[in-house]
Amino acid sequence: MDITLLASLAVIHLVALMSPGPDFAIVVKMAAQQTRLTAMYCALGIAVAILVHTLLSLMGISVMIQQSPLAYVVVQLIGSGYLAWMGFGALMSAINTIKLKRQPAQVVTTQCDNVAKMSSFKGFKIGLYTNLLNPKALIFFITLFTVLITPQVGNSTKIAAAVLLFSLSFVWFGLLALVLSKPRIQQKLLAANSIIDLLVGIIFITVAVTIASNIISNM
Template identity: 85%
Template sequence: MDISLLASLAVIHLVALMSPGPDFAIVVKMATQQTRLTAVYCALGIAAAILVHTLLSLLGISVMIQQSPLAYMAVQLIGSSYLAWMGLGALTSALKTRKLTRQPATLVATPIDNVPKMSAFKGFKIGLYTNLLNPKALIFFITLFTVLITPQVGYATKTAAAILLFSLSFIWFGLLALVLSKPRIQQKLLAASSIIDLLVGIIFIAVAVTIAGNIMSQWLT
């Protein structure tokens, strides 16, 4: 087993996990507006999607998708559409919260009361789809594994890499969910729920627009 290779993978992956993006944004949204269990399951969904990306990359399926113009175009269209839909939903939620907070104090419910409660399974699905349908995640893992995981790497190291990336993903996002869903922290962030939704919407739509721009450039070249 190549320990130095696994250490390099761990460092690169941790930096990517901590970078602002759809995964980070959706966990923050879930942790501050939903139950702790739902937020943790959302983190688990993201980790599961990362495991799928890892396995697809190790098996060479991701490269095959990228090399097929039609398949890659379909993946980008589906992914960008989902991210745009999620982004618009977050922006709509932000506007609704803004309108409610402008009502007389006696008529205004707390922000958390205005957010429909999700089941843990739905939280898992949102986390799963957010990462799995993000074409940028696909490209990240193709690049990462093309550079670091050569044909000479043994099965033991590949298996360890899959377990490592899944574990790091769940630990990071799980801890984020646990910390932000603490009652005291959640209560402090409730007042900023509209801002959180706004930022989440902007992040998702920005990624969707970037992907759409890439699709357009591919068609024009």
């Protein structure tokens, strides 16, 4: 087992995990607006998606998708469409929250109490799709494994790499969900709901537009 290679993968992956993006944004949104369990399941969904990306890259399927112009465009279109849809939903939520705050306090309290909470499974699906359908994640893992995982790397190291990346992903986003869903912190985040939704919407739509622009420029 190549410990040096695994350490390099761990450092690069941790830097990527901590960088602001759709994954980070969706966990913050879930931790702020949903239950702790739902936020944790969202983190698990992201980690499972990263495991899928890892396995696809190790098996060479991701490279095959990238090398097929039609398949790659389809994957990018589906991914950008999903991110744009999620971003639009977050922006609409921000607008509705701002409108709600302009109403009498009693009306605001009543309507906030009636906000439906997501199930844990839905939180898992949102986390899973947010990472799995993000073409930028696909490109990241293709690049990472093309450079570091050469044909000479043994199967034990590949298996260890898959377990390592999954574990780091779940630990990072799980801790983020745990910390941000603490009652005191969540209460402060709830007060900034509209700002969180606005930022999430901007991040998702910006990524979607960037992907769409790349598709158009490459045609």
